Amino acid sequence: MISVASEVAYIHEPFNLDIHMGVNPQPFEFWFTYLDETNSETFRETFRDIVEFKYPLAHNASQVRTPRNLAKLLRDQGLSACHRIRNARPLVKDPIAFFSSEWLASQFDMQVIVLIRHPAAFCSSLKILNWGFPFRNFLRQPLLMENYLYPYEKEMMEFERNEKDIIDQGILLWNCFHFTVKKYQERNTDWIFIRHEDLSSDPCDQFRLLYDKLNLRFTQKAKNAIEESSGSHNPVEQIPQKQFRRDSRKNVTNWKNRLSREEVARIRLKTTDLSSLFYTDSEW
Secondary structure (H helix, E strand, O other), X not given: OHHHOOOEEEEEOOOOOOOOOOOOOOOOOOXXXXXXXXXXXXXXXXXXXXXXXXXXXXXXXXXXOOHHHHHHHHHHHHHHHHHHHOOOEEEEEOHHHHHHHHHHHHHHOOOOEEEEOOHHHHHHHHHXXXXXXXXXXXXXXXXXXXXXXXXXXXHHHHHHHOOOOHHHHHHHHHHHHHHHHHHHHHHOOOOEEEEHHHHHHXXXXXXXXXXXXXXXXXXXXXXXXXXXXXXXXXXXXXXXXXXXOOOHHHHOOOHHHHOOHHHHHHHHHHHHHHHHHHOOHHHO
């Protein structure tokens, strides 16, 4: 929704390991890679090229296997050139870059937006999509564990030894993310922190405020796009044909239809130390 602004050009998930013909020609070893001043030297120029819309043509050309691949290559190269010509403002949307946010902000003068989500809603999304997570991606990054995730190391190691159900995985993931959010809030008072539920409950007004904070023009085009993607004419649950269109107001509490009472009680109990910083009792 932010990239609807005419000044902005969208950059899709350079930290995503599943994207093989994207903007990042230097794939990472781990999901949620952590970069800081001590381990980022080989990635700095790569990311400078990404935010300057310098498309990795040679790398992606070597990945072309089908006519569809070629069409994507030509399209993305053309878009990157257009973004450079009009001096577009880069918007890097990437939840997988979460733990590298401070490095990205310091290196490229980024304005950071951190989206906070209710733990039950987060766990319900993992449940419905059956998205498990191997915690070795965290454990094998010593700097990440030392600087952020040290309170959860023993629990992660137990998860690696004995597979837990998707709800318990979601609880641990949510705690890892939001423990880090708390640290970010303490250290980065100029960042924008916003709850998914607030955006969803009042999309137009909340995005208008967000546009103002980002010094972007909130046009009729932006308003129309937000209403089209979030209005009550959209489905409550995700469907393949309308993956990014939801009735956002009803989606706020959709987790109550997806989770059992036992699951909700378990999530609340195991996240309460952190969730109470972001959500009130009435939001359960």
